[in-house]
Amino acid sequence: MSGWSTLFFQPWWLLLLVPIMALWLLFARVPAARLVPSGTLGLWKQLSSSTSQRGARWTLPPPFANCLAGCLALCALALAGPGRAPVAKAQATIVLDLGPSMQLPDGDTSSSRTRLESAVERAQAWLVDRHASEVAIWIDPLAPGASVRAARPPSQWLAPGVQDASPADWRRFDQPGVLWISDHVPCDPLQAELVCLGARAVPGPVAVDGADRVDWDGSALQRQAGQAPELWMELDPGLGRALADVVAHWAGARGIQVHSPASAPGERERTRACLVIEASGPATGRPLDVTHQGWSAPGVLLEQSALASAVARPRVRSVWLQDAQHGALVTWTPGRIECSWYPTKAPQGDAGDTALSFARLFEAALVAPPPVVSAHARARQSGPSNSSATHAGARPVAQAERSFPASRARASAVLCLLAAGLGLLGLWMRQVPH
Amino acid sequence: MKPGAEKLVPESVLAAARVHLGRDFLARLERHVARLRLLGSRLDSIGAFQARRKGLEFLGHRPYQAGEDARDLDWSLLARLDQPFVRVLRGQGRPLLWMALDGSRSMGVGRPSKLQAAAELATALGFAAVSGGGVAQLVAPQNGARSITRTTLGAPRDLGPWTQALESLDLARTPPSWSSVQLLEAPAASAAQVVFLSDLMDADPDATALALRRIAGRSGEVCVVQILAREEWDPRSLSSAGHAAASAWSWLDLETREVCAHDGSPSRLEAYVRLLARHRAAFEAALARVGGRFFSHSSDSDFERTACRMTSSLP
Incomplete structure (x- = not known):
């Protein structure tokens, strides 16, 4: 049909x-034959035997x-x-919540499905119900301006990886023809449609503190000594020895193993790194001396090419180091630090200021690996609900398609x-x- | 009965096919005979004069048939009308019109039934014969064809018993296997004219013609009247008679209860008409071989027309 x-x-x-x-x-x-008496049946019978008219009576x-x-x-x-x-297949836009709570199990604890997987199924069912195209524009609310046009969201979106803690600006996507899908109601949409999967409290790890893991049992936090999951980070060796030394000092203090991309557990596991420090591109050879937060160091500029990871899951990048002439030199998003400059020598200045400066960057970008999910996300409880746009001017794409x-x-x-x-x-x- | 066909009980059809010769029919009969007398007065005035010259009683005229003695021709009438007629003279007794009426179940077909038409026609012929000085005798099955009865019409006063005998005919009591040919096996006196009223569907043309010639003798005239219902003469008439579609009927044999579905194709209708024409032609040829004549009559047409065609040859 x-x-x-x-x-x-x-x-x-x-x-x-x-x-x-x-x-x-x-x-x-x-029609049903009307019986007519006849005395000449013998003649009719002769005709029946001489002509084969006994076929279908149509x-x-x-x-x-x-x-x-x-x-x-x-x-x-x-x-x-x-x-x-006029539009054979209406193009639908789906804003898919990729927050940490979406990696929690959906339904009862025995279910292996995550809320994110359920959300994708619900979104696809919504597309079918509304006679929209099987291909939708998928939007990560944490990456405004970036979208993927596909039947399903990219696998990187669905894989359990670093957990962004930054809040998404859902209101930005409050437009007709847009479906929000999340496990909670981020805000009441005026024009978009909302599918709320519902959430229940899911006890589990909520933080890692050194070698200890902090669990939430549903009512209180419990420290599990020595139960912290193995943490590791990835450092691009092209960023120079000086930065590697700084990273090694900080990681060692935090109990985080440092790997290079070549020695990382694997491409599939890269998303599980609690921090990735990568170069924006090949070195340009242009030197640039930088002074920042009490330290200074000579360095080299890198080309600012688009990183594959940034394209796959773009984020609002926070600037940690910038130059008036060259713009942002070091930016970060949760779990990822992108460098367009790296020091060629160890930073000079007050050692404490230097350590604090770099530690703030690393700690800000550091994310907890699965199954660590913030306590806020684990404790969130909401019932399932659907809401359509109620605004007078709202005309979701599905309903627009339904109009005559x-x-x-x-x-x-x-x-x-x-x-x-x-x-x-x-x-x-x-x-x-x- | 085939599925999809409406229920039709042959007995109910046969019960509705009883002969009824009411006042209306008798009035028409009187008018018909009056017209015959008017016609007969012109014809007989010539023949009676010539008969008296021969010392014989002149009864009337009948059309000349090939092979007859030319001396019996009424030459005066031929000169006036330009048509050959033979004088009919009375010898020692009154000429006999012998009629056999088919009483098989198939005669119950038609509205009015073929039996009704045959009875009206027989009565008209017989009454005309009596009016011409002859005697009419009707042979018909009676009491379910277990016996064959003869009803005689020798004078107008005999019309009551005559009609009563006809109205007592009950086709529902006629055995399905009964054939009207049995009537022709009944012994009869030598008749001036023999008339067989039947649908002829269970009769062999040559056997029927020879049997009638035997009854009529060498000099008697033989006539066969084939009486069929309108839908039997032309099945296409059913379409114009208010039936829903030309293909919406099946034929039911009242004797065997057999049903023959009709697919309504025009080619098949044409084939039936051709087959019926061949059937009729076979009887005409057989009768011609014994010097007989063939008439056809539709059960829903007036008896006067066919009777007029036949009466001119009656004694």
Whole structure:
């Protein structure tokens, strides 16, 4: 029926064609024989034996039956709303919550499905229900301006990885034809549609403190000594030895292992790194001396090419180090630090200021690996709900598609006129004897 | 009965096919005979003069048939009308019109039934014969064809018992296997004219013609009247008679209860008409071989027309 939906607005009305066809066939069938007494049956029997007329007893229906059947069929077509849709497949936009709580299990604790997986299924069902395209524009609310047009969101979005703690600006996507889908109600939409999966409290790890893990048991926090998951970070070796020494000092103090991309556990596991420090591009060879937060160091500029990780999941980057002439030199997003400059020598200045400066950057960008989820996200509870846009001007894409286009109204009107003409002709033929 | 066909009980059809010769029919009969007398006065005035010259009683005229003695021709009438007629003279007794009326179940077909039409026609022929000085005798099955009865019409006063005998015919009591040919096996006196009223559907043309010639003798005239219902003569008449569609009927044999579905194709209708014409032509040829004549009659047409065609040859 989905194919018919491109030709008819309400294709289920086409089911009326079945009884109409049945009625027409009833007229086509030779009616029940009227018995007529005859004394010449012998002659008829001779004809029966000489001609093979004993086949299916079908004939063309009378003209009035054709007219009336055509009238009814046209009525059914008119009800179905003929005409190709101006936009055969409405493009839907889905804003998918990728917050840490979406990685929590959906439903009871025995379920292996995450809320994110359920959200994707619900979103795809919404697309089918609203006769929208199977391909949607997927938006990560934490990455405004970046979108993916696909049948499903990218796998990087769905894989359990670093947990962004930064709040998303949902209001930015409060537009007609947009579906929000989350496990909670981020804010009341005015024009967008909202599917709230609902959430329940899920006890579990909420933080890592050194070698200890902090769990939330549903009512209180419990420190689990020595239970911290193995933390590791990834450092691009192209960023120079001086930065590697700073990182090594900080990571060692935090109990984090440092790997290079080549020695990382694997591409699939990269998302599980609690911190990734990567170069924005190859070195340009241009030197640049930098002074920042009480330290200074000579360094080299890197090309600012778009990183694959940034394209896949762009974020609002916070600037940690910048230059008036070259702009942002070091930016970070949760779990990732992007460097367009690196020191070629160890930073000079007060050692404490230097350590604090770099530690603030690393700590800000550091995220907890799965299954650590913030206590706020684990404790969140909300019921499932759906809401449609209530704003007067709201016209979601699905509903816009549901509206009856003027072209289809004209086509239906023409069909109705033809049906009326055929109906009158049929009735007239029925009344007038042959 | 085939599925889809409406229920029709042959007995109810046969019960409705009883003969009824009411006042209306008798009035029509009197008008018909009056017209015959008017016609007969012109014809007989010539023949009676010539008969008296021969010392014989002149009874009337009948059309000349090939092979007859030319001396019996009424030359005076031929000169006036330009048509050959033979004088019919009375010898020692009154000429006999012997009629056999088919009482098989198939005669219940039609509205009015073929039996009704046959009875009206037989009565008209017999009454005309009596009016011409002859005697009419009707042979018909009676009491369910277990016996064959003869009803005689020798004078107008005999019309009551005559009609009563006809109205007592009950086709529902006729065995399905009964054939009207059995009537022709009944012994009969030598008749001036023999008339067989039947639909001829269970009769062999040559056997029927020879049996009638045997009854009529060498000099008697043989006539066969094939009576069929309108839908039997032309099944296409059913379409114009208000039936829904030309293909919406099946034929029911009242004798065997057999049903023959009709597909309504025009080619089949044409084939039936051709087959019926061949059937009729076979009887005409058989009768021609024994010097007989063939008439056809539709059960829904007036008896006067066919009777007029036949009466001119009656004694």
